[in-house]
Amino acid sequence: xxxxxxxxxxxxxxxxxxxxxxxxxxxxxxxxxxxxxxxxxxxxxxxxxxxxxxxxxxxxxxxxxxxxxxxxxxxxxxxxxxxxxxxxxxxxxxxxxxxxxxxxxxxxxxxxxxxxxxxxxxxxxxxxxxxxxxxxxxx
Amino acid sequence: xxxxxxxxxxxxxxxxxxxxxxxxxxxxxxxxxxxxxxxxxxxxxxxxxxxxxxxxxxxxxxxxxxxxxxxxxxxxxxxxxxxxxxxxxxxxxxxxxxxxxxxxxxxxxxxxxxxxxxxxxxxxxxxxxxxxxxxxxxxxxxxxxxxxxxxxxxxxxxxxxxxxxxxxxxxxxxxxxxxxxxxxxxxxxxxxxxxxxxxxxxxxxxxxxxxxxxxxxxxxxxxxxxxxxxxxxxxxxxxxxxxxxxxxxxxxxxxxxxxxxxxxxxxxxxxxxxx
Numbered sequence: 114x115x116x117x118x119x120x121x122x123x124x125x126x127x128x129x130x131x132x133x134x135x136x137x138x139x140x141x142x143x144x145x146x147x148x149x150x151x152x153x154x155x156x157x158x159x160x161x162x163x164x165x166x167x168x169x170x171x172x173x174x175x176x177x178x179x180x181x182x183x184x185x186x187x188x189x190x191x192x193x194x195x196x197x198x199x200x201x202x203x204x205x206x207x208x209x210x211x212x213x214x215x216x217x218x219x220x221x222x223x224x225x226x227x228x229x230x231x232x233x234x235x236x237x238x239x240x241x242x243x244x245x246x247x248x249x250x251x252x
Numbered sequence: 253x254x255x256x257x258x259x260x261x262x263x264x265x266x267x268x269x270x271x272x273x274x275x276x277x278x279x280x281x282x283x284x285x286x287x288x289x290x291x292x293x294x295x296x297x298x299x300x301x302x303x304x305x306x307x308x309x310x311x312x313x314x315x316x317x318x319x320x321x322x323x324x325x326x327x328x329x330x331x332x333x334x335x336x337x338x339x340x341x342x343x344x345x346x347x348x349x350x351x352x353x354x355x356x357x358x359x360x361x362x363x364x365x366x367x368x369x370x371x372x373x374x375x376x377x378x379x380x381x382x383x384x385x386x387x388x389x390x391x392x393x394x395x396x397x398x399x400x401x402x403x404x405x406x407x408x409x410x411x412x413x414x415x416x417x418x419x420x421x422x423x424x425x426x427x428x429x430x431x432x433x434x435x436x437x438x439x440x441x442x443x444x445x446x447x448x449x450x451x452x453x454x455x456x457x458x459x460x461x462x463x464x465x466x467x468x469x470x471x472x473x474x475x476x477x478x479x480x481x482x483x484x485x486x487x488x489x490x491x492x493x494x495x496x497x498x499x500x501x502x503x504x505x506x507x508x509x510x511x512x513x514x515x516x517x518x519x520x521x522x523x524x525x526x527x
Contacts, residue, residue, distance in 0.1 A: 173255060176256045177318070179255040184515075185515065185516070187524070187525055187526045187527075208304065208313060209510050209511070210513065210514070211515060212514075213521055214516050214517075214521055215521065220526060226526050235286070
């Protein structure tokens with residue numbers, strides 16, 4: 114059984130910044146061996162098992178537009194779970210952060226655990242946007 | 253890598269040709285200002301290249317640099333490359349129309365003076381028309397020629413035109429729009445020390461004539477390094493031939509790197525914070 118699941122996010126940065134929303138400008142895909150639902154959409158529900166490592170990677174459709182993951186927060190969690198180095202950086206966009214972690218054993222099977230992924234696209238107003246529709250599902 | 257680097261060179265072609273150097277006639281801009289690039293919009297740009305490495309020291313991200321040369325006084329790069337073709341055709345059509353009208357005038361003049369008045373008047377009328385024809389032909393700028401580095405001249409078949417696409421003739425030749433400068437090579441300290449690996453790539457995007465220079469960077473080699481761009485610009489000679497002139501320009505990259513760390517914990521990987 115594969116112990117590593119990659120969740121790849123492709124972002125149309127130009128469209129997202131122009132329309133001021135990630136809605137319909139973001140595509141998530143994973144390589145989970147358990148056949149996740151919602152591949153290619155913002156509502157990807159990644160099927161996983163405790164002990165597996167999940168890694169989030171983001172790519173911009175236009176290579177010369179910037180995008181980095183600013184934060185990933187699991188919803189329903191208590192406020193001090195908003196941990197983590199708010200990005201290795203004050204220096205925006207330094208992509209020094211690796212977003213990966215091990216699926217914990219205390220996840221309730223079958224329930225979708227949504228997370229909000231915040232992306233930083235360049236600097237300035239409205240350059241940080243998020244989606245809260247993707248989730249993890251323990252099978 | 254959050255994005256590829258883009259470095260734009262704005263070259264004041266007229267000034268560079270007059271001065272014989274790109275120094276003080278070139279301005280550089282890159283897209284890494286928020287990452288620490290210094291000197292945007294000036295002649296002395298130091299491009300920030302921020303790398304990252306894994307805990308074992310291996311390089312964690314690629315840094316890719318792309319260069320775009322633009323000429324001040326050249327046709328805007330946003331125009332389609334075939335822009336000159338219909339403009340040349342229109343210029344030719346207008347010339348042909350003028351000539352056709354003059355020919356019509358000639359035949360009418362011939363009839364009207366042939367039997368009426370002898371000698372002088374007929375000669376004057378014809379000479380008058382001949383003078384007008386000569387002026388039309390002189391006004392025609394002829395087609396644009398380009399000379400290559402070996403001195404061979406090739407006719408491009410298109411007119412020399414100004415920034416709006418209007419044909420330019422001998423009296424206003426100074427309004428002619430320049431040919432876009434081309435980068436022919438990238439060398440220097442950064443290349444010699446194996447910090448930067450430049451190469452020329454073909455592109456289906458004809459904005460830069462289908463070629464562009466790109467380089468990947470070994471971000472393990474930190475520090476500030478100079479690199480030299482070899483640029484070819486074209487000067488318009490008296491007989492409407494574009495003659496190439498080779499010049500160089502030196503800029504710098506500042507390579508830094510820092511270790512990657514886990515976004516959730518700020519340190520090593522742990523269980524996901526799902527409570």
